[in-house]
């Protein structure tokens with residue numbers, strides 16, 4: 048086995064300060080948040096999968112009317128809202144950690160984080176708008192595609 052010297056590690060530097068850089072206990076809370084949100088996501092995601100795919104008529108039943116019927120109920124609006132926000136906060140925080148681990152140049156870190164936070168904000172805003180502004184009975188749509196309560 049050829050001798051391979053240990054790789055040189057950069058001398059540890061003082062904590063970075065500045066734009067987008069957390070200080071104090073923030074990273075400990077971020078670590079804790081990943082565990083707590085992970086547990087909640089298991090309940091929310093498996094509850095979502097069970098109700099959509101197992102308890103009813105399975106995947107064949109999922110269409111526009113199915114979604115419209117679910118979102119007519121404030122419980123499912125709230126369920127989907129919390130699932131969206133938690134998954135996005137969890138996923139965004141996870142990718143933030145990956146960027147901190149792998150992107151070494153400060154400019155690259157900043158660039159990746161601007162793209163990350165920008166796209167996360169877009170998905171959260173659009174997703175939230177869809178949940179609350181969704182129209183289950185769009186005018187001049189074929190009645191057989193709409194939930195039954197639209198025809199009454």
Ligand code: HEM
Nearest residue numbers: 081082085086088089092134135137138140141142144145
């Ligand atoms: C089923 C529910 C989920 C559980 C139990 C869970 C749990 C976890 C835990 C404990 C971590 C931290 C790992 C570490 O620090 O080494 C983590 C990291 C991560 N999670 Fe999740 N997660 C779930 C769902 C999701 C979802 C839905 C997304 C995407 C939206 C996601 C994206 C990520 C990412 C990007 C990381 C960072 C990976 C890394 O540091 O290497 N997770 N997850």
